[in-house]
Amino acid sequence: MKPKDADKPPAEESHPEPDDVDPAIQATLARVALGDKDWSVRMAAVERLTLQSVLARIARTDADSDIRKLAVSRMTDQNALAKVATDDGDWSVRRTATAKLTDQAALARIAVADEDSDIRKLAVSLLRDQSALARVARGDKDWTVRMAAVEKLADAGALAQVALNDQDADIRKRAVGRLSELATHP
Numbered sequence: 001m002k003p004k005d006a007d008k009p010p011a012e013e014s015h016p017e018p019d020d021v022d023p024a025i026q027a028t029l030a031r032v033a034l035g036d037k038d039w040s041v042r043m044a045a046v047e048r049l050t051l052q053s054v055l056a057r058i059a060r061t062d063a064d065s066d067i068r069k070l071a072v073s074r075m076t077d078q079n080a081l082a083k084v085a086t087d088d089g090d091w092s093v094r095r096t097a098t099a100k101l102t103d104q105a106a107l108a109r110i111a112v113a114d115e116d117s118d119i120r121k122l123a124v125s126l127l128r129d130q131s132a133l134a135r136v137a138r139g140d141k142d143w144t145v146r147m148a149a150v151e152k153l154a155d156a157g158a159l160a161q162v163a164l165n166d167q168d169a170d171i172r173k174r175a176v177g178r179l180s181e182l183a184t185h186p
Helices: 023-035 039-048 052-061 065-073 078-087 091-100 104-113 117-126 130-139 143-152 156-165 169-184
Strands: none
Touching (some): 039 052, 039 065, 078 104, 104 117, 104 130, 143 156, 143 169
16 A cells, blocks of 8 residues: 555755855855956856845946846845936946835935936836825926826825826826826725
């Protein structure tokens, strides 16, 4: 007679932590990521690096935007991400950093001030701060960014201002629609 559990697959073996979380290995990866002259070697090191301070330094200083982007994608520190999101010269690195932000004040700054309308729209999509959304809805130079802000806006007074004053008829119309939605589903 077959044992009761014979048809079950064997239990998963527990796997120890990967070797590359070892502090000595992380230190070596940091030296390689910061100093190797070949971008592909630096990239391989960054892919395995977990030291947040080193990732932040790479995100701020590496000459290769793809390596900076990869470093940003592995970062968790909101202050460091906000600095990269506002200061990096490459839009794709700023976009990657913005997408990881949860800090509402940083997102508000980006939504109002980034030079790229797509990054401002991304920041708006992540914003919950109604006063920041109202500021963007009333004042952004790009109609698509204003529209994105109107879609998230739940402040009836701000929506009324947009409905009465925006230069774009589609945005005024959508603001009227949002007001109606708020009236029926507060």
